[in-house]
Amino acid sequence: MLTDAPRRADPPKSIRTNSLWPIGRSGGTSQQPRCIRPSEQPADPRRLRTVRTRDARLRSSATHAGKSRPPIDRTDVTASSRRERVYQRLAADLAHAASPPHSHGHLGVADMRRTSYPTSVLVDWLGHIEERSGFTDSGEVDQLRIDLCRSLASTGTRDCGAAEALIDQFYLQPPVSAEALTEAAQALRELASRDHHDELSRLAADRTLGTCRSGILECLTEHGQQEDVNLIADQIGDPSVRATAIACLRRFRPTPVHLIETVEAYLHDPDSAVREQASRTVAVLYAAVFAANSGAI
Structure with missing residues (x-):
């Protein structure tokens, strides 16, 4: 009479697909090793970093899907940084000139009104703009020239050769931009005096200057004489x-x-x-x- 061979115990349903469940020997009754589930395995830090990096890339690609990122123009970044450094240097020169000796940076209200925007520094920069700034691009030089003219106009100080420096802008070679000359003419309205009548008359009669002369005509009207x-x-x-x-x-x-x-x-x-x-x-x-x-x- 044939007897059936003992059947091998089936693995629990929840882990039948687990490759770690050992195949027992025929008829064996030895204790089976415990199955280690993936969630109970110790995590490898290196593997976790790899997974996180991959997930971040996937999220980024999904967020920017269909969007093309323009490349960063390193030339523009460099030019912007250079302009910032130049204007910071100008601000430092102004701050240094505004501080009287032994003030240790502490100025009263009257001192600030008397020394704000030191005209001598602005005149020096305007007269040596390429040397002081180091700019080689004509657009950057013109913009700095415009800013210097506006700053001079805001001082209201008619000394330190401010008016003379502004008049010189009309005779530079090569000629500066029309916008810069317009700002210089407007600044002359604030800083010129009767002592500059002859120079203003010559500029007012120079039709090659075009619309830049508008400020000169107004200045000549304010400080001129009846014969004008x-x-x-x-x-x-x-x-x-x-x-x-x-x-x-x-x-x-x-x-x-x-x-x-x-x-x-x-x-x-x-x-x-x-x-x-x-x-x-x-x-x-x-x-x-x-x-x-x-x-x-």
Whole structure:
């Protein structure tokens, strides 16, 4: 009579697929080793770092899927850093000049008003802009020149050769940008005086400067003399400064009433700015005529 061979015990259902379950010998009754589940195995730190790095890359690729990242322009980064260093050096020079001896960096309110934005430093930088900055790009030089002119205008200090340094900008070779000359002319309105009348007159009559002369005409009107009326009137023939020249005429005292017909010719000018200034100036000139006639009566 045949007897059935003893059957091998089946592994628990939860771990039948585990390759660590040993295949027992036929008829063996020895104690089976405990199955080590993956969750109970000690973690390898190196393997964890690899997995985390891979997961981070997958998340990044999923987030930026379909998006192309522009490459970083190292040239722009370098140029920006260089500009920052130059402006930091200028700020350091200004701060050093603003601190009087033995102040140890502690200034009172009166001292700050008296020494803020030291004009001598700004004039020195404007006169030696390439040497002080180290810039070789014309765009960077022009922007620094514009900033220096604006800073000089904000000082309101008419010494240390500020006006002379601004006037020199109109004679540089090669010529500087029109925007820089415009800022220099506006700064002259704040810093020029009667002592600079001759230089301002020459610049005001130079039509090659174009619209950059607008600030010069206004400055000459404020600090000029009665004989400058004809010089300003002559500039009406230049369309680039026509509106400014017409506006300047009504600010002279005594009022140049003999120029009424000259200004009236532009009441219908194609340029709206010219028409507006002509209308306002004509009104002032006629008002002066009426006032004179009333006084005579």
